[in-house]
Each structure stands twice: as C-alpha cells, then as structure tokens.
Amino acid sequence: MLRNQPPTESVISPAPEIRTEEMLLNVGPQHPSTHGVFRLVVKIEGETIKEAVPVMGYLHRGTEKIAENLTYTQIIPYMDRLDYLAAMTNNYVLCHAVETMMGLAIPERADYLRIIAMELNRIASHLVWWGTYLLDIGAMSPFLYAFRDRESILDLLNELCGARMTFNYMRIGGVKWDAPPGWIEKVANFVQYMKKELPNYHKLVSGNEIFIHRLAGIGQYDADTALHYSLSGVMLRCTGIKWDLRRDESYSLYDRFEFEIPTAVEGDCLARYWLRLAEIEQSLRILEQAVQQFPADGEIMGKVPRVIRPPAGETYVRIESPRGEIGVYIASQGKDKPWRLKLRRPSFMNLQILPHLLVGANMANMVAILGSIDIVLGEVDA
Amino acid sequence: MLGFTKGLGFTLKKLPEKKVTHKYPDEPFPMPSRFRGIQHFSPEKCIVCNQCVRICPTDCIQLTGKPHPDPERKGKIIDTYDINFEICILCDLCTEVCPTEAIVMTNNFELAVYSRDELYKDLTWLDGNRTNIREEN
Amino acid sequence: MEEHVQLTPLERYVTRIGEKFGESAIENAYINELAKHVPTLVIQKEQWKEVARFLKEDESLHFEYLSNLHGIDYEDRMEMYYHFYSYKHRQNLAVKIVLPRENPSVCSVAEIWGGADWSERETYDLLGIHFAGHPNLTRIMLPDDWVGYPLRKDYVEYDEEV
Numbered sequence: 220m221l222r223n224q225p226p227t228e229s230v231i232s233p234a235p236e237i238r239t240e241e242m243l244l245n246v247g248p249q250h251p252s253t254h255g256v257f258r259l260v261v262k263i264e265g266e267t268i269k270e271a272v273p274v275m276g277y278l279h280r281g282t283e284k285i286a287e288n289l290t291y292t293q294i295i296p297y298m299d300r301l302d303y304l305a306a307m308t309n310n311y312v313l314c315h316a317v318e319t320m321m322g323l324a325i326p327e328r329a330d331y332l333r334i335i336a337m338e339l340n341r342i343a344s345h346l347v348w349w350g351t352y353l354l355d356i357g358a359m360s361p362f363l364y365a366f367r368d369r370e371s372i373l374d375l376l377n378e379l380c381g382a383r384m385t386f387n388y389m390r391i392g393g394v395k396w397d398a399p400p401g402w403i404e405k406v407a408n409f410v411q412y413m414k415k416e417l418p419n420y421h422k423l424v425s426g427n428e429i430f431i432h433r434l435a436g437i438g439q440y441d442a443d444t445a446l447h448y449s450l451s452g453v454m455l456r457c458t459g460i461k462w463d464l465r466r467d468e469s470y471s472l473y474d475r476f477e478f479e480i481p482t483a484v485e486g487d488c489l490a491r492y493w494l495r496l497a498e499i500e501q502s503l504r505i506l507e508q509a510v511q512q513f514p515a516d517g518e519i520m521g522k523v524p525r526v527i528r529p530p531a532g533e534t535y536v537r538i539e540s541p542r543g544e545i546g547v548y549i550a551s552q553g554k555d556k557p558w559r560l561k562l563r564r565p566s567f568m569n570l571q572i573l574p575h576l577l578v579g580a581n582m583a584n585m586v587a588i589l590g591s592i593d594i595v596l597g598e599v600d601a
Numbered sequence: 602m603l604g605f606t607k608g609l610g611f612t613l614k615k616l617p618e619k620k621v622t623h624k625y626p627d628e629p630f631p632m633p634s635r636f637r638g639i640q641h642f643s644p645e646k647c648i649v650c651n652q653c654v655r656i657c658p659t660d661c662i663q664l665t666g667k668p669h670p671d672p673e674r675k676g677k678i679i680d681t682y683d684i685n686f687e688i689c690i691l692c693d694l695c696t697e698v699c700p701t702e703a704i705v706m707t708n709n710f711e712l713a714v715y716s717r718d719e720l721y722k723d724l725t726w727l728d729g730n731r732t733n734i735r736e737e738n
Numbered sequence: 739m740e741e742h743v744q745l746t747p748l749e750r751y752v753t754r755i756g757e758k759f760g761e762s763a764i765e766n767a768y769i770n771e772l773a774k775h776v777p778t779l780v781i782q783k784e785q786w787k788e789v790a791r792f793l794k795e796d797e798s799l800h801f802e803y804l805s806n807l808h809g810i811d812y813e814d815r816m817e818m819y820y821h822f823y824s825y826k827h828r829q830n831l832a833v834k835i836v837l838p839r840e841n842p843s844v845c846s847v848a849e850i851w852g853g854a855d856w857s858e859r860e861t862y863d864l865l866g867i868h869f870a871g872h873p874n875l876t877r878i879m880l881p882d883d884w885v886g887y888p889l890r891k892d893y894v895e896y897d898e899e900v
Contacts, residue, residue, distance in 0.1 A: 275878065275879070276879040276881075283864070293657075293658035293694065294658075300690075319772065370621070378635065379635070381633070381693065381706070382636070382637055387694075396635065399635070423608045426604030426607055427604045427608050446803050447851065449803065449804050535776070535821050537821075544805065550810050558812075563805065568857075575852075600879060
C-alpha cells in the first residue's frame with residue numbers, strides 16, 4: 220500500500236527530532252581482517268567512525284621478561300616469534316645488537332648469506348601483505364598468486380635453515396648453516412622468475428579502476444604527522460620522506476649494493492600499496508647483486524668466545540625490517556644474560572596512528588586502513 | 602574499464618595451467634634434508650652431559666642419568682629422557698650442542714594427537730622415532 | 739654559528755641546552771661507544787619536560803623523531819632511555835633520566851612526540867613508572883586488574899589462591 224503513495228515530506232528528510240544513535244561496535248579480537256588477535260572498539264554514528272580504541276595484549280607473551288633469564292643464543296628462537304612473517308630480520312637485529320656491543324667481525328660469506336636470507340624474507344613478507352590486503356578489501360585471487368610465490372621463497376629458506384617460518388638461522392658471529400650445494404643458483408633462478416611475475420601482479424590488480432577508487436585518498440596523512448607518530452618503513456616513506464636504514468645508517472654489507480628507496484607523496488593507502496610492490500622490486504635487485512658477489516668460499520662463523528658475554532653497558536641498534544624500523548636495546552652487566560632487553564617493534568609503533576586515521580573515516584574503510592598499516596600481532600604484543 | 606578487463610584476462614589465462622597445490626595429507630609432503638622435525642634420541646650415544654637441558658630455551662627437556670652398570674667404567678648412562686612437545690619449539694639448539702649426536706633431528710613433523718598427555722615423549726618413543734633422520738647436525 | 743664549527747655534535751647539544759637551561763640540567767654527557775657511538779645525555783628529571791620540548795623545537799637540535807623509549811630497573815634506581823633522531827640534521831641522540839626506585843615518576847612527552855603515547859603506557863604497564871601528564875595512562879598489554887609490574891626485578895607473580 221505504502222509504496223504506491225508518493226513519498227511525503229517527512230520520509231525524504233527526517234524530522235528534526237529523529238536523531239541517529241551512536242553505537243559501539245566491537246571488532247575482533249577474533250576477526251580475519253585484524254590479522255591476528257587485535258581488538259578495536261569503534262564508536263560509529265551511522266557509517267562514520269567517531270572514535271576508535273585499539274585494545275591489544277591478547278598475544279602478549281612477555282618476551283622481554285623471558286629474555287632476561289635466557290642466554291643470548293637462546294633468545295634468537297624467541298625473536299622468530301615476534302614478527303613471524305619476517306623472522307630473518309628479527310634474528311639479525313638481535314645478533315647485530317650483541318655483535319655491536321662485543322665488536323665482533325662477521326665473515327663476509329656469513330654476511331652475504333644473512334642479506335640473501337633477509338631480502339628473500341622481505342619479499343615473502345610483502346607478498347603476504349599483498350595477498351591478505353587484497354583479500355581484506357574483497358579480491359580473492361591475488362591471495363592465491365601471492366602465496367604461490369611466497370611458497371617458493373619458504374621452500375628456499377626451508378632448504379637453507381630447516382624451517383619455514385621460525386628460522387632460528389643466525390647466530391651471534393655468523394650463521395648456523397652454509398648454503399647447501401646449488402642453493403645460490405636456485406635463488407638466482409627465483410629472482411629471474413619473480414622479476415617476470417611481478418608485472419603480472421600489476422596487471423591483475425594495480426590497474427583495476429575499482430581498486431584505485433577504493434584506496435586513493437583513504438587513510439591519508441602528511442610527513443609531519445608521520446614523524447610525530449614515530450612511523451617508520453613504508454608508513455613513513457609514503458609521505459615523501461626518503462629514509463631507509465639500509466642505506467642511511469647502513470649495516471651489514473648493504474653499502475655494497477645499488478638500490479633505490481621508493482617513495483611517494485600522497486600518504487594514502489594506494490601509495491603504501493605501490494611502495495610495497497616497489498620494495499619487492501628493489502629487494503630483487505639487491506638479491507641479484509648479492510648472488511653475483513657471493514664469495515666462492517669462506518667461513519660462516521666468526522671468532523666468537525664460547526660463552527657470549529657482552530661488556531657491561533647498553534646498546535641500541537635499529538635496522539630496516541619489512542614493516543619499518545626494528546630496534547633492540549640491550550642493557551648488559553657483563554653476564555651471559557641480558558639485564559634488560561627492549562624491543563622496538565615497528566608494528567606497535569605504526570599502529571599508534573590508527574585511532575587518528577579512523578576518526579571521521581567511513582566504517583567500510585576501517586579494514587582498508589588497518590590493513591595498509593601492515594601489522595603483525597606477534598610483534599605488536601611481543 | 603581497461604584495467605579491470607586486463608586483470609580478468611590474466612585470471613582466465615591462468616586457468617589451464619598446472620596446479621601448484623599439494624595433496625597433503627593424502628600424499629606425504631617431502632621436506633628438505635635440513636628440516637627440523639621431531640628429535641630422534643639414541644640412548645647408547647648419550648653421555649648425560651646435560652648440555653641439551655641447559656641450552657633449551659623453553660625448558661622442555663628432562664633427563665636423569667644413572668651410574669654405569671659396569672663398575673670398571675666411569676661416567677653415567679642415561680636413565681630417563683623426556684621431551685615435552687607441548688612447549689618444544691623445534692629450535693634445533695639441543696642437537697646443535699650435543700657433543701655425541703645422541704639427539705638429532707628427523708624430518709618427521711606430524712605431532713597432532715587427541716590428548717595433551719600424549720605429547721610427553723619418553724626415551725623409548727624418541728628412540729623409536731628413527732625414520733628420516735637428518736644427516737647433518 | 740662559525741665558532742661552533744669545531745664542536746662535535748655532543749658538545750653542541752651540551753652547549754645549546756646548557757645555555758638555555760643552565761649547567762645543572764645535564765647530569766652527564768658522553769659518547770656511548772657500545773651503541774654505535776651515539777651521543778648520550780643524562781638529563782635532570784625536573785627539567786626534562788622543558789628540555790624535551792626544546793630538543794624538538796630548537797632549530798639547531800630539531801629531534802623530531804622519537805625512535806624508542808623504555809625504562810630499565812636497576813634495582814637501586816630506575817632509568818628512562820629515549821632514542822631520538824633528527825631527519826633534518828641526520829643525527830642520533832640518546833637521553834637518559836635517572837629516577838628513584840620508589841614511586842618512579844617522570845613527566846610524559848606524549849604531547850611533544852605522539853609516538854611516545856603507547857610506549858609510555860607500555861612502560862607504565864610493565865615497569866610501573868608513572869608518567870605525569872599522560873592523557874590516558876592505563877595498562878596496555880596486561881589486563882587492567884593485573885597486580886604488580888612484571889619487568890621489575892623483584893616481581894613475584896600474584897596468585898589469588900595463595
């Protein structure tokens with residue numbers, strides 16, 4: 220009956236006394252788009268987010284406390300479990316901190332193996348991000364392509380160190396395993412394969428008009444905001460700041476390689492998407508050079524005392540992980556166990572901007588913004 | 602509209618390609634030789650030096666020794682050896698420190714059981730787990 | 739500026755802060771050789787807030803990026819450790835503040851560097867250091883009804899049953 224009548228005035232514009240109601244919506248902690256056990260309490264009015272309160276700690280294992288009762292070698296497996304998508308960089312940052320304190324020299328071959336492993340891992344991590352992010356915003360098939368290629372990387376790393384994700388590969392002063400016979404060639408082949416495959420990724424997604432409209436201008440912020448919130452990695456570079464610790468505070472042998480630091484100026488989700496793919500490209504470049512320069516033979520462990528006791532004092536080192544700046548602070552009292560270990564986790568720091576970005580955003584964009592930060596909950600909660 | 606059709610075209614082109622998935626668990630999934638799976642323990646090699654217990658980051662190994670039955674010989678032999686696979690993270694450190702390679706990794710990785718108690722593996726079980734033993738340790 | 743050319747970064751920071759806040763603001767200044775030779779300043783607790791603002795806003799210092807902050811329990815005292823970076827001058831700086839072991843409290847820098855917000859909450863949560871002026875100083879990792887501060891060296895797990 221009603222639908223045949225012409226709409227009356229009151230139906231078109233709600234009467235002044237009808238108010239929309241604020242609603243509290245709980246997202247997570249068990250929610251696929253939060254990429255782990257992360258909870259977000261959002262206050263929405265209609266479709267607009269008024270306030271967002273992140274709640275975390277569901278995966279807090281107290282790594283920093285556990286580490287105080289472990290020797291430095293024993294901490295390495297725990298580092299694997301922080302950022303489990305890029306465990307190699309976590310391995311490295313701890314070893315690097317201890318090596319910096321003790322002034323250890325690392326054999327060249329071990330350094331190359333570390334770089335190859337780290338860059339492979341960086342690509343794997345970005346591929347997971349690429350796949351799951353597109354899954355978040357509604358594209359199914361890219362996920363399958365991303366995981367197919369990530370699988371080749373995991374197979375390579377599995378062959379190198381015997382585990383697919385929790386590598387426990389690096390040791391203080393070197394690495395645990397030398398490259399198996401033929402492994403370096405396999406890496407070289409993979410690099411060539413991936414170079415051919417990457418344009419397909421762009422073909423599949425990057426040019427898609429729906430995708431571009433979905434992300435352009437979403438979750439935007441400028442360089443000052445980024446610095447204010449201590450953002451790092453892609454979250455910082457998407458605002459135009461050309462900063463990559465691999466080049467600007469070079470560690471290991473990164474100064475031997477030629478690579479670009481991709482930056483964008485838009486500071487939105489689309490810019491971050493492009494940067495992560497561009498970083499894969501640069502990692503492939505580094506890998507290509509590393510494979511070429513790889514020394515024919517040499518030691519994989521430096522001269523390390525049997526019991527590792529860094530001198531009393533403190534150190535703080537930071538390196539570039541796929542998610543940003545990962546740092547380790549060690550306060551040592553000259554014992555074989557750290558007095559205090561502090562982990563600067565990039566996911567944790569990057570996530571801080573989320574409440575700021577969500578205020579005023581559309582509810583449907585929440586997942587797109589959260590996904591573009593690229594968090595790993597193992598790292599946020601430590 | 603061009604970008605959209607391009608992507609669709611790519612998907613269609615991939616249709617006739619060979620599958621990349623494995624038929625696990627119907628077909629076993631082979632792991633590379635260095636793979637860190639469930640440990641194998643050889644009691645006859647063990648010298649009860651306790652190094653694996655000390656290095657274990659999760660404290661999942663428990664062992665006891667007993668004096669050597671032959672009174673002529675010094676040292677101890679292993680009496681009990683338990684690994685709690687509820688907390689073992691297969692980090693490889695125990696096999697790394699073992700001076701006699703009494704504890705080594707295998708490539709077996711299937712540990713799913715119905716009861717938590719079954720995850721306590723004792724000496725006999727670990728000794729019996731002797732397939733796909735890793736060569737390099 | 740010419741007469742400052744010879745100064746090392748550390749000397750420059752010390753002079754700059756000394757000129758503004760007096761010698762007493764800096765308790766100690768040294769190069770930490772274990773941490774890639776980072777200039778380290780130990781700042782007096784009472785003046786930290788003003789010094790912090792100065793570190794960020796002064797043109798010749800301009801430490802606009804807070805990389806990390808955390809506390810350390812040394813049993814006889816607490817310490818705060820901050821690591822700053824200046825993208826403008828490409829300089830690192832570490833700042834330390836010594837706090838008493840009993841009721842440690844330091845002023846919050848969350849309004850100067852937004853990135854300090856959660857780190858301060860984490861330090862409060864795990865070490866029990868109070869940050870005066872923090873907008874929302876609640877536990878972040880542990881549940882709100884948790885008893886004690888786990889990262890303290892004398893922490894004993896609270897058990898309701900006992």
